[in-house]
Amino acid sequence: MGKIIAVINQKGGVGKTTTAVNLAAGIGISNKKVLLVDADPQGNATTGYGVSKREVEASSYDLLTTGAGAKNAIIETEFKNVSLIPANINLAGAEVELINIPKRENQLKTALSLIRDEFDYIFIDCPPSLGLITINALTAADTFLVPMQCEYYAMEGLSQLIATVKRIKLSYNPDLSLEGILLTMFDGRLNLTQQVVGEIKKFFPKELYKTTIPRGVRLSEAPSYGRPIQYYDAKCKGAVAYDDLAKEFIKRNKK
Numbered sequence: 001m002g003k004i005i006a007v008i009n010q011k012g013g014v015g016k017t018t019t020a021v022n023l024a025a026g027i028g029i030s031n032k033k034v035l036l037v038d039a040d041p042q043g044n045a046t047t048g049y050g051v052s053k054r055e056v057e058a059s060s061y062d063l064l065t066t067g068a069g070a071k072n073a074i075i076e077t078e079f080k081n082v083s084l085i086p087a088n089i090n091l092a093g094a095e096v097e098l099i100n101i102p103k104r105e106n107q108l109k110t111a112l113s114l115i116r117d118e119f120d121y122i123f124i125d126c127p128p129s130l131g132l133i134t135i136n137a138l139t140a141a142d143t144f145l146v147p148m149q150c151e152y153y154a155m156e157g158l159s160q161l162i163a164t165v166k167r168i169k170l171s172y173n174p175d176l177s178l179e180g181i182l183l184t185m186f187d188g189r190l191n192l193t194q195q196v197v198g199e200i201k202k203f204f205p206k207e208l209y210k211t212t213i214p215r216g217v218r219l220s221e222a223p224s225y226g227r228p229i230q231y232y233d234a235k236c237k238g239a240v241a242y243d244d245l246a247k248e249f250i251k252r253n254k255k
Contacts, residue, residue, distance in 0.1 A: 002035070002119040003253065004112060005179050006141040009148055011157045012128035015184030018219060019147040020125035021048040022238075025228030026246030028081035032120040035074065038087035039064075039108070039133055041094070045125040046086040049077050050226025053088045061090040063111035064136060065097045070115045079231060083119070091133075098132040105132070105172050109140035130164050138165065139172040143179035147213075150183055150196040178204070180252070182245065184213040211245040214238065
């Protein structure tokens with residue numbers, strides 16, 4: 001049975017989608033079968049794999065609002081072992097439509113349950129908010145992965161997220177657990193970086209990934225070409241870091 005991981009941070013601009021796109025690609029390169037579900041109305045994970053949001057017919061919107069099976073929405077990408085359930089503009093209205101649906105928090109879980117055996121890992125790229133779409137993702141997921149920057153408000157945001165997860169565990173998904181915390185846009189020379197790292201290690205010593213993701217122009221450029229970093233510039237620091245993260249992720253999941 002495939003493991004479902006929600007990639008989540010309610011703060012935007014922390015490398016959440018970049019991580020979802022490039023970690024999925026790195027795991028695919030490591031000969032694991034991966035599905036990436038774009039559940040963010042911005043649809044950046046969709047364009048990050050070179051898929052036009054305007055040309056998408058079935059999408060994550062259909063899974064959320066109709067409980068439709070995921071099979072018809074899956075797109076086989078050109079990248080090794082990676083499939084995609086895309087997002088389109090309709091997803092922006094899903095939060096409102098979900099309000100009137102019975103058991104609305106289970107829509108995504110129900111849809112993914114029909115295809116999870118076909119993949120080793122299913123990643124859900126969540127919106128940068130804690131609304132009904134994110135609740136659906138956390139209800140469907142086995143674990144959640146948190147990309148975060150080493151900045152002043154990072155720990156406050158993380159504590160808010162953990163509090164939300166506790167509520168999800170109590171109400172909908174008692175087995176949900178923390179997959180890991182990933183430091184992005186990392187600059188080890190800064191004192192603030194070291195302070196944040198120290199705080200995270202204090203509270204989450206086992207969950208913090210050893211791999212860190214540096215800032216990089218190539219990482220910023222790759223989405224505009226519709227390619228994960230490993231297929232845009234395999235030798236750049238960002239590509240090496242995400243390959244290392246994929247290996248660390250797989251090694252952890254073997255235990």
